[in-house]
Amino acid sequence: MPLQPGFGQAGQALTEFLLISLALIPLFLLIPMIGKYQDIGHAAQLASRYAAFDALLRNGSDNSWKPPATLAAELRQRFFGIPGAAVVTDAQEAAPIRNSWNDPYQHPLIASPAAIALSFGARRGETHADGYDHAPSGDTDLFMLASRAGLASTGLYRANVGVSLASLPAGLRSIEPFDRLKLRIERHASVLPGPWTAVSPEQTEMRTGGLAPLNTPMPNGLISAAIEVVDMASVRPPSFGKLGQWRDVVPGDRLRSGETR
Numbered sequence: 001m002p003l004q005p006g007f008g009q010a011g012q013a014l015t016e017f018l019l020i021s022l023a024l025i026p027l028f029l030l031i032p033m034i035g036k037y038q039d040i041g042h043a044a045q046l047a048s049r050y051a052a053f054d055a056l057l058r059n060g061s062d063n064s065w066k067p068p069a070t071l072a073a074e075l076r077q078r079f080f081g082i083p084g085a086a087v088v089t090d091a092q093e094a095a096p097i098r099n100s101w102n103d104p105y106q107h108p109l110i111a112s113p114a115a116i117a118l119s120f121g122a123r124r125g126e127t128h129a130d131g132y133d134h135a136p137s138g139d140t141d142l143f144m145l146a147s148r149a150g151l152a153s154t155g156l157y158r159a160n161v162g163v164s165l166a167s168l169p170a171g172l173r174s175i176e177p178f179d180r181l182k183l184r185i186e187r188h189a190s191v192l193p194g195p196w197t198a199v200s201p202e203q204t205e206m207r208t209g210g211l212a213p214l215n216t217p218m219p220n221g222l223i224s225a226a227i228e229v230v231d232m233a234s235v236r237p238p239s240f241g242k243l244g245q246w247r248d249v250v251p252g253d254r255l256r257s258g259e260t261r
Contacts, residue, residue: 076113
Protein backbone atom coordinates (compact mmCIF):
# COMPACT_ATOMS: atom_id res chain seq x y z
CA MET A 1 0.00 0.00 0.00
CA PRO A 2 1.57 3.30 -1.03
CA LEU A 3 2.29 5.81 1.78
CA GLN A 4 0.26 8.97 1.86
CA PRO A 5 2.21 12.20 1.19
CA GLY A 6 3.71 13.56 4.46
CA PHE A 7 2.94 10.40 6.40
CA GLY A 8 6.64 9.82 7.19
CA GLN A 9 6.99 13.34 8.66
CA ALA A 10 4.22 13.03 11.22
CA GLY A 11 5.43 14.29 14.66
CA GLN A 12 8.61 15.88 13.31
CA ALA A 13 7.64 19.38 14.43
CA LEU A 14 6.99 18.19 17.99
CA THR A 15 10.34 16.41 18.08
CA GLU A 16 12.18 19.52 16.87
CA PHE A 17 10.40 21.66 19.46
CA LEU A 18 11.43 19.33 22.28
CA LEU A 19 15.05 19.35 21.15
CA ILE A 20 15.17 23.13 20.88
CA SER A 21 13.48 23.45 24.27
CA LEU A 22 16.39 21.66 25.91
CA ALA A 23 18.56 24.68 24.99
CA LEU A 24 16.04 27.54 25.19
CA ILE A 25 14.21 26.78 28.43
CA PRO A 26 17.36 27.03 30.63
CA LEU A 27 18.20 30.28 28.85
CA PHE A 28 14.75 31.70 29.58
CA LEU A 29 15.09 30.64 33.21
CA LEU A 30 18.45 32.44 33.50
CA ILE A 31 17.23 35.74 32.01
CA PRO A 32 16.06 37.01 35.46
CA MET A 33 19.46 36.09 36.86
CA ILE A 34 21.25 38.11 34.19
CA GLY A 35 19.00 41.06 35.05
CA LYS A 36 19.94 40.76 38.72
CA TYR A 37 23.63 40.65 37.82
CA GLN A 38 23.19 43.86 35.83
CA ASP A 39 21.33 45.48 38.72
CA ILE A 40 24.16 44.64 41.12
CA GLY A 41 26.67 45.99 38.60
CA HIS A 42 24.71 49.25 38.39
CA ALA A 43 24.68 49.54 42.19
CA ALA A 44 28.45 48.98 42.24
CA GLN A 45 28.93 51.73 39.64
CA LEU A 46 26.90 54.23 41.70
CA ALA A 47 28.79 53.24 44.84
CA SER A 48 32.18 53.79 43.18
CA ARG A 49 31.09 57.25 42.03
CA TYR A 50 29.94 58.09 45.55
CA ALA A 51 33.32 57.06 46.97
CA ALA A 52 35.25 58.98 44.31
CA PHE A 53 33.25 62.19 44.64
CA ASP A 54 33.59 62.05 48.41
CA ALA A 55 37.29 62.67 47.80
CA LEU A 56 36.41 66.03 46.24
CA LEU A 57 35.17 67.20 49.63
CA ARG A 58 37.50 65.29 51.93
CA ASN A 59 41.09 64.89 50.84
CA GLY A 60 44.60 65.75 51.88
CA SER A 61 44.47 69.34 50.64
CA ASP A 62 41.00 70.34 51.84
CA ASN A 63 40.36 68.48 55.07
CA SER A 64 40.77 65.05 56.64
CA TRP A 65 39.86 61.90 54.75
CA LYS A 66 36.81 59.89 55.70
CA PRO A 67 38.01 56.55 57.17
CA PRO A 68 37.76 53.76 54.56
CA ALA A 69 35.76 51.55 56.95
CA THR A 70 33.20 54.31 57.49
CA LEU A 71 32.98 54.99 53.77
CA ALA A 72 32.53 51.28 52.99
CA ALA A 73 29.71 51.01 55.56
CA GLU A 74 27.94 53.97 53.92
CA LEU A 75 28.22 52.36 50.50
CA ARG A 76 26.67 49.11 51.73
CA GLN A 77 23.76 50.97 53.30
CA ARG A 78 23.05 53.41 50.49
CA PHE A 79 23.49 51.25 47.41
CA PHE A 80 23.17 47.62 48.51
CA GLY A 81 20.80 47.86 51.46
CA ILE A 82 17.04 47.52 51.59
CA PRO A 83 15.32 50.35 49.65
CA GLY A 84 13.75 52.93 51.92
CA ALA A 85 15.81 51.97 54.97
CA ALA A 86 17.38 54.77 56.97
CA VAL A 87 21.06 55.51 56.45
CA VAL A 88 22.71 55.42 59.87
CA THR A 89 26.13 56.92 60.47
CA ASP A 90 28.53 54.65 62.36
CA ALA A 91 26.03 51.80 62.40
CA GLN A 92 26.75 49.16 65.01
CA GLU A 93 25.47 46.34 62.81
CA ALA A 94 26.02 45.62 59.15
CA ALA A 95 23.16 46.78 56.94
CA PRO A 96 21.03 43.95 55.48
CA ILE A 97 21.49 43.25 51.79
CA ARG A 98 18.64 43.83 49.36
CA ASN A 99 16.47 40.70 49.48
CA SER A 100 15.53 40.80 45.79
CA TRP A 101 19.03 39.69 44.80
CA ASN A 102 18.40 35.94 45.15
CA ASP A 103 18.90 32.96 42.86
CA PRO A 104 15.94 30.87 41.64
CA TYR A 105 16.20 28.81 44.85
CA GLN A 106 16.02 31.92 47.10
CA HIS A 107 19.68 31.80 48.03
CA PRO A 108 21.25 35.29 48.37
CA LEU A 109 23.59 36.27 45.56
CA ILE A 110 25.56 38.43 48.03
CA ALA A 111 26.30 36.13 50.94
CA SER A 112 27.23 38.87 53.43
CA PRO A 113 28.11 42.58 53.56
CA ALA A 114 31.78 41.54 53.65
CA ALA A 115 31.40 40.44 50.01
CA ILE A 116 31.17 44.15 49.09
CA ALA A 117 34.70 45.56 49.12
CA LEU A 118 36.00 49.11 48.74
CA SER A 119 39.52 49.61 47.42
CA PHE A 120 41.60 52.41 45.95
CA GLY A 121 43.73 52.76 42.85
CA ALA A 122 44.53 50.31 40.07
CA ARG A 123 46.37 48.12 42.58
CA ARG A 124 43.29 47.99 44.82
CA GLY A 125 44.97 49.28 47.94
CA GLU A 126 43.33 49.72 51.32
CA THR A 127 44.16 53.38 51.96
CA HIS A 128 43.19 56.62 50.27
CA ALA A 129 46.83 57.23 49.39
CA ASP A 130 46.68 54.14 47.16
CA GLY A 131 44.07 55.90 45.04
CA TYR A 132 46.73 58.18 43.55
CA ASP A 133 48.51 55.81 41.21
CA HIS A 134 48.94 58.30 38.38
CA ALA A 135 51.41 61.10 37.83
CA PRO A 136 50.57 64.35 39.64
CA SER A 137 48.62 66.92 37.69
CA GLY A 138 50.51 69.77 36.06
CA ASP A 139 47.72 72.34 36.35
CA THR A 140 49.74 74.37 38.87
CA ASP A 141 53.10 74.27 37.07
CA LEU A 142 52.66 77.79 35.69
CA PHE A 143 51.54 79.17 39.05
CA MET A 144 54.68 79.60 41.13
CA LEU A 145 52.79 80.45 44.32
CA ALA A 146 50.58 77.32 44.19
CA SER A 147 52.43 75.48 46.93
CA ARG A 148 52.45 78.58 49.14
CA ALA A 149 48.66 78.76 48.88
CA GLY A 150 48.18 75.06 49.51
CA LEU A 151 47.11 74.32 45.96
CA ALA A 152 49.39 71.39 45.16
CA SER A 153 47.68 68.76 43.00
CA THR A 154 48.35 65.06 43.47
CA GLY A 155 46.68 63.82 40.28
CA LEU A 156 43.82 61.45 39.54
CA TYR A 157 42.15 59.58 42.36
CA ARG A 158 40.42 56.24 41.77
CA ALA A 159 37.91 54.36 43.92
CA ASN A 160 36.84 50.75 43.28
CA VAL A 161 33.80 48.83 44.50
CA GLY A 162 33.86 45.07 44.00
CA VAL A 163 31.11 42.55 44.77
CA SER A 164 31.84 38.82 45.04
CA LEU A 165 28.73 36.86 44.06
CA ALA A 166 27.72 33.44 45.31
CA SER A 167 27.60 30.69 42.67
CA LEU A 168 24.32 28.99 41.83
CA PRO A 169 23.68 25.53 43.32
CA ALA A 170 25.74 22.80 41.69
CA GLY A 171 24.43 19.59 40.17
CA LEU A 172 21.80 21.04 37.83
CA ARG A 173 22.66 20.94 34.14
CA SER A 174 20.09 23.62 33.37
CA ILE A 175 22.11 26.32 35.14
CA GLU A 176 25.62 25.34 34.03
CA PRO A 177 28.12 27.06 33.96
CA PHE A 178 26.66 29.57 36.42
CA ASP A 179 27.25 27.06 39.21
CA ARG A 180 31.03 27.45 38.96
CA LEU A 181 31.63 30.95 37.63
CA LYS A 182 32.70 32.52 40.95
CA LEU A 183 31.57 35.79 39.44
CA ARG A 184 32.94 39.08 40.75
CA ILE A 185 31.54 42.41 39.59
CA GLU A 186 33.77 45.47 39.98
CA ARG A 187 33.28 49.08 38.95
CA HIS A 188 35.52 52.08 39.45
CA ALA A 189 35.38 55.85 39.11
CA SER A 190 38.20 58.39 38.82
CA VAL A 191 38.19 62.09 39.67
CA LEU A 192 40.72 64.90 39.83
CA PRO A 193 40.33 66.47 43.28
CA GLY A 194 40.56 70.19 42.72
CA PRO A 195 42.82 71.88 45.25
CA TRP A 196 41.39 75.20 44.05
CA THR A 197 38.08 74.38 45.74
CA ALA A 198 38.02 75.42 49.39
CA VAL A 199 35.80 73.77 51.96
CA SER A 200 34.99 77.02 53.76
CA PRO A 201 35.30 80.81 53.38
CA GLU A 202 37.94 80.75 56.11
CA GLN A 203 40.15 78.49 54.00
CA THR A 204 39.81 80.86 51.06
CA GLU A 205 40.92 83.73 53.26
CA MET A 206 43.87 81.73 54.56
CA ARG A 207 45.05 80.84 51.06
CA THR A 208 44.64 84.38 49.77
CA GLY A 209 46.43 85.71 52.81
CA GLY A 210 49.35 83.46 52.02
CA LEU A 211 49.66 84.91 48.54
CA ALA A 212 49.63 88.60 49.50
CA PRO A 213 50.17 90.42 52.81
CA LEU A 214 46.69 91.83 53.21
CA ASN A 215 46.00 94.96 55.24
CA THR A 216 49.64 96.10 55.09
CA PRO A 217 49.51 98.75 52.32
CA MET A 218 46.76 100.73 54.02
CA PRO A 219 46.11 99.57 57.58
CA ASN A 220 42.66 100.19 58.94
CA GLY A 221 44.12 102.15 61.81
CA LEU A 222 45.64 104.69 59.42
CA ILE A 223 42.39 105.00 57.51
CA SER A 224 40.38 105.49 60.69
CA ALA A 225 42.79 108.20 61.87
CA ALA A 226 42.40 110.02 58.56
CA ILE A 227 38.61 109.96 58.90
CA GLU A 228 38.88 111.40 62.42
CA VAL A 229 40.98 114.30 61.09
CA VAL A 230 38.29 115.38 58.63
CA ASP A 231 35.60 115.07 61.31
CA MET A 232 33.80 112.15 59.78
CA ALA A 233 33.88 109.86 62.77
CA SER A 234 30.36 108.64 62.05
CA VAL A 235 31.48 107.16 58.76
CA ARG A 236 32.55 103.55 59.01
CA PRO A 237 36.04 103.08 57.56
CA PRO A 238 36.35 100.66 54.64
CA SER A 239 37.78 97.22 55.27
CA PHE A 240 40.60 97.09 52.78
CA GLY A 241 42.03 93.63 52.39
CA LYS A 242 39.54 91.95 54.73
CA LEU A 243 37.64 89.13 53.09
CA GLY A 244 35.44 88.27 56.03
CA GLN A 245 32.68 90.60 54.86
CA TRP A 246 32.26 88.47 51.73
CA ARG A 247 31.59 85.26 53.58
CA ASP A 248 28.46 83.39 52.56
CA VAL A 249 26.90 83.04 55.99
CA VAL A 250 23.36 81.81 56.57
CA PRO A 251 21.45 84.31 58.76
CA GLY A 252 20.65 83.10 62.24
CA ASP A 253 16.90 83.44 61.76
CA ARG A 254 17.11 80.93 58.92
CA LEU A 255 18.44 78.17 61.17
CA ARG A 256 16.43 76.02 63.53
CA SER A 257 17.49 75.74 67.10
CA GLY A 258 20.14 73.03 67.50
CA GLU A 259 20.60 72.50 63.76
CA THR A 260 23.25 73.70 61.34
CA ARG A 261 22.77 73.70 57.60
